[in-house]
Amino acid sequence: MSELKMGFVTMVNGPVIRGSSMGSFGMREMVHIGSLGLLGEVIRLEDDEALIQVYDDTQGLKVGEPIRGTGRSLSITLGPGLIGGFFDGIGRPLERLMESQGIYITPGAQVEQLDLDARWDVTVTARRGQMVSPGTVVAEVQETPLMVHRIMVPPGVEGEVVEVQPSGSLRTRDWVVKVADGSGRVTPVHLAQSWPVRMPRPYRERLLPNEPLVTGQRVIDGLFPIAKGGTAAIPGGFGTGKTVTQHQLAKWSEAQVVVYIGCGERGNEMTDVLEEFPVLEDPRSGRPLMERTILIANTSNMPVAAREASIYTGITIAEYFRDMGYHVALMADSTSRWAEALREISGRLEEIPAEEGFPAYLPSRLAEFYERAGRVITLGGETGSVTIIGAVSPPGGDFTEPVTRHTKRYIRCFWGLDKSLANARHFPAISWLDSYSEYAREVEDWFAAQVDPRWKDLRTRASQILAEDNKIQQIIRLVGEDVLPDEQKLVAFTAFLIKNGYLQQSAFGPDAYSPPSKGFAILDRIIYFHDRCEGLIKKGVPLSLIKGHESVEAMAHLRELPADDIRAFDDHKRRLDAHIERVARERTAASTGR
The missing domain is CATH 2.40.50.100 (RNA polymerase II/Efflux pump adaptor protein, barrel-sandwich hybrid domain)
Structure with missing residues (x-):
């Protein structure tokens, strides 16, 4: 019956076309356009006319060419063969497209998704x-x-x-x-089964996000944790490490399935992903990481309408594996490029623009996307989750621009990247002053039971020291550190240890993954040192007598120790305790004249 539905092209405006004789077509119906069979989707109906966004290059399309209906909406085929696959924004497998079309996708190319x-x-x-x-x-x-x-x-x-x-x-x-x-x-x-990508898959019950998604990144697990089924944004300017941070989360987080969406990113970045992921080793099994990963690539030179659809394709695949009872992490890199696709299509539709040219429905589209995250009881009675981590690329690193500002309304974990940290080669460049996590209170019971009962207290102490250090650094920039009292010098020195010995973490080498137990041990040692020094300074011991020992300097390098080397951590604690006790005895002896 769908073959009887036929319209005709009356206008071509880049990725948007207008068709006539479209009264029998439905909203969001997929259509084939012209002699090449370009794939499109009906996005507006006006009496007998319709506006269609086209997922292929429309170059060469002529007025008068036929538009044929399919009777169905944009859907993805779900079944065996998804894992380890590379797909474009509308779910076409890139490897099979290359086999049949060559290195460039021919307009109208059709191939089975599986x-x-x-x-x-x-x-x-x-x-x-x-x-x-x-x-x-x-x-x-x-x-x-x-x-x-x-x-x-x-x-x-x-x-x-x-x-x-x-x-x-x-x-x-x-x-x-x-x-x-x-x-x-x-x-x-x-x-295999088919599912419309713009329709969320059903579940039985939504659960509280009270179990953390352990990422192996200390700044996240320790200060700004994310829950399974949670939502997070990674905003940052060019060169601050958004993509590398997402790669780290894809590699090391304890998600059982990873869906990575390269949404409008540069081709060389997606090439790095496509070359790197197949040779990466899963840290828990030793198997190739691609054996639990799905990649969706829609680079900046691909059709802009397909970029708009790519995040729906990715989230539908993620929900499918969630329904099996898996914990899925979805990386969207970046939602800014996706919003730019919305803006371009909106401009072609001659819609009234809102701030900075983005369409007025940008907030609702962001909400629709992030609301599909969650930890749920599936229809089959299993517990599964989809955690969404979206990168945002604000122009000039301006966090007040519309995409970043509206994203903050719908996410509960904000990992703001700082350009000055990136320039100082401090990675991950997640700002401890601009970032926050609303999941910290909900997951603290898990960390208390699985890591240490003092997790909340240590996290609070570290945050307080870093906030106080920010004020002290302003004074240091004005008058220098020498005029500060030892109490403030200690805060600045402890903050230095936290920043360089705890928060800083290489994306390569043995420190690329740091289990929460190792991160807690490092932070516990730094806070322990701070408390001991605080007591000695109150008794009149100069900070300079305490700092100049190798056990103190070694705290900035504890992160380099293997996580399972308990003996090395214990040996350092003995040396640090011995040094502090010796300083205390010498000071006591000097004050009593012995």
């Missing part, structure tokens, strides 16, 4: 006569050595299993079980 003829070793878990409902797992596929792909009954299907395929080799296009509902209608459940 290889429907690929064979998988399927273990069918459902049985004949079993009552199933949406989310029920009916089969499993060992998609990679790290990932078991669970075949679930799709939403809207429930009833009795009336037919079951035997376990063994099945194609992606094959059905696994057939389900009969109360009216006798039989629905096959295939290895």
Whole structure:
């Protein structure tokens, strides 16, 4: 019936076209345009006319060419074959596109999102006569050595299993079980299913975000933690390390599945990702990281409309694996480029612009995206989560520009990158003054139980020292450090140890991943030193007598020790205690004249 629906191109304006005779088409319906079959989506209907955003290059498209309806909305095929794949913004596999089209994507190129003829070793878990409902797992596929792909009954299907395929080799296009509902209608459940990307996948119940997503980055896990199912933004100017920080989180966070969206980024950055991720080693299993990663690449030279769709494609894939009971981390790099795509399309539509030319619906679109994060009870009764971490690229590092400002309304974790820290080669360049996490209070019970009961107190003490040091540094810039009393010199020195010995962390080498236990041990040692020195200074001991010992200087290098080298940490504590005790005894002896 959809073949009967046909309109005609009446205007071409870059990625936006107008069609006539479109009265029978639906809002958000996918269409094929012209002789090349360019893929488009209806975004406005006006009587018999429609505006369509096109996901291909419209160069050469002519007025009068036909527009054919498909009867469905923009969807992604979900099933075995997603893990380890590279896809474009609308879910087309880039490797198969290159095989059929070459290194450039030909306008109108069509290829199946998954290889429907690929064979998988399927273990069918459902049985004949079993009552199933949406989310029920009916089969499993060992998609990679790290990932078991669970075949679930799709939403809207429930009833009795009336037919079951035997376990063994099945194609992606094959059905696994057939389900009969109360009216006798039989629905096959295939290895692959389709889902519209702009529609959130359903779940049973949303849970509180009270379990942290451990990232292995001390500045995050220690000061600004994020919860599983949480939302975070990484804003920063050019060169501050947004992409590298997201790479670190993709590599080292304890998420079971990583979906990385390169949304409008430079081609060389996505090339680095495509070359680096396949050879990276998963820290927990030793297997290649790509065995639990999905990459979506929509670079700045790809069609702008596909960039707008890319984050919906990515979040739908993330929700699909969440529904299997996995904890998924989604990296969007960057939402600023996505917002720029919205702005360009809005301009082509001649909509009234809001601030800085962005459309008035920018906040609602950001909200729709970030609201799809969460830790939930799935329809199948499992616990899964989608954590969204979006990079923001404010022009000139201005955090008051619209994308950053509106993003802050919908996220609860803000990791602001500081240009001065990046210039000083302090990485991650996450500002301890501008950043915040609203999850800290909700995850403190987990850290108290799993790491140390004093986690909250140490975090609070470190934040207070860094805030006080910020005031002291202003005085130092005016009059120098020599005129300060020893109490303030101690605060400045302790802050120096926190910044360089705790917060600073190399993205390469053995310190690239730091478990919370190691980070806590380092911070505990620094705060312990501060408290001991504070007591000695009150008794009149000069700070200069305490600072000049190798055990004190070594605190700035404890991060270089292996996390499991407990003996080295204990040995340092003994040397530090011995030094402080010796200074205290010598001062006492000097004051009593002995």
